[in-house]
Amino acid sequence: MKKNKDLNIGILYGGWSAEREISLKSGNSVYGTLIEEGFNCELIDLSSADIAFSKKTYEGLDLAFILVHGRGGEDGSLQNYLESISLPFTGSNSNSSKLAMDKVLTKTIWNKEKILNPNFFVYENNLDDILKLKGKVVVKPANEGSSFGISIIDNNKSDLEEAIRAASKYDKKVLIEKHIKGKELTVTILNDLAFDPIEVIPNSEYYDFEAKYLSKETIYQKAVLNAERLIYLKNQALLSFRSLGCSGWGRVDLIDDGNRFYFLEVNTVPGMTETSLVPKSAAFSGLTFNNLLEKILFKPIA
Numbered sequence: 001m002k003k004n005k006d007l008n009i010g011i012l013y014g015g016w017s018a019e020r021e022i023s024l025k026s027g028n029s030v031y032g033t034l035i036e037e038g039f040n041c042e043l044i045d046l047s048s049a050d051i052a053f054s055k056k057t058y059e060g061l062d063l064a065f066i067l068v069h070g071r072g073g074e075d076g077s078l079q080n081y082l083e084s085i086s087l088p089f090t091g092s093n094s095n096s097s098k099l100a101m102d103k104v105l106t107k108t109i110w111n112k113e114k115i116l117n118p119n120f121f122v123y124e125n126n127l128d129d130i131l132k133l134k135g136k137v138v139v140k141p142a143n144e145g146s147s148f149g150i151s152i153i154d155n156n157k158s159d160l161e162e163a164i165r166a167a168s169k170y171d172k173k174v175l176i177e178k179h180i181k182g183k184e185l186t187v188t189i190l191n192d193l194a195f196d197p198i199e200v201i202p203n204s205e206y207y208d209f210e211a212k213y214l215s216k217e218t219i220y221q222k223a224v225l226n227a228e229r230l231i232y233l234k235n236q237a238l239l240s241f242r243s244l245g246c247s248g249w250g251r252v253d254l255i256d257d258g259n260r261f262y263f264l265e266v267n268t269v270p271g272m273t274e275t276s277l278v279p280k281s282a283a284f285s286g287l288t289f290n291n292l293l294e295k296i297l298f299k300p301i302a
Contacts, residue, residue: 017070096245120177141171182257
């Protein structure tokens with residue numbers, strides 16, 4: 001059996017979704033660190049479906065580190081192909097990746113498991129029903145990441161129609177959910193452990209694309225919770241992750257309204273750039289970036 005540093009590791013990045021540029025940054029960040037640590041790895045840009053779903057692309061690899069965000073890489077398609085050619089890879093399997101990518105499927109499962117999440121509708125020419133949601137609403141593509149296509153609006157017909165059009169550019173299925181006012185928290189999951197939550201404080205109405213990747217004014221800090229709420233949150237974050245069948249590593253996003261935690265989504269291939277939340281969360285817990293990568297890599301799903 002090969003030792004870890006003798007394995008041929010393919011860092012799969014890029015992709016062809018709206019999140020391609022973020023994925024390229026994630027891949028380069030991980031590659032640079034692994035090379036410095038003496039690992040045998042190569043960057044593989046899955047710039048098209050033809051490349052991603054070709055056996056030749058993966059010749060000679062012992063293990064794949066999936067860092068393709070969004071469609072193609074995070075929705076179970078890539079995982080399903082790697083399963084078909086028996087190449088071990090990091091993160092969740094194909095079925096759980098598919099469930100987590102689709103926010104509507106996620107919320108349906110969470111409702112069965114009694115995991116609290118905001119009330120929602122799927123847009124199906126049902127504006128009259130959607131307009132019954134009081135206050136502000138969040139309109140988002142059901143299958144997208146990095147805050148693409150998201151709007152937070154007052155729930156009136158004109159604004160709602162415009163927000164639905166914006167979200168429809170990214171996905172045919174559009175989700176409208178009640179806006180929960182509160183602190184934006186995220187919990188990193190790594191090998192069946194939940195890290196302490198991070199509070200994200202953007203210099204904007206919400207944690208949008210600019211706040212995530214461009215702004216230097218976004219604040220990241222350990223969430224301040226009493227012991228009882230902290231234990232409850234970490235257990236619920238693990239439950240929300242496991243309920244979808246997810247494993248390995250990922251991130252759970254939620255809102256704390258000061259009384260209850262409202263879960264929003266699970267990211268099975270989170271960003272790994274210098275501004276990304278998983279590395280920040282690991283650092284708050286005393287885990288270096290290279291230690292984090294090793295823990296992700298060497299508990300892969302076959």
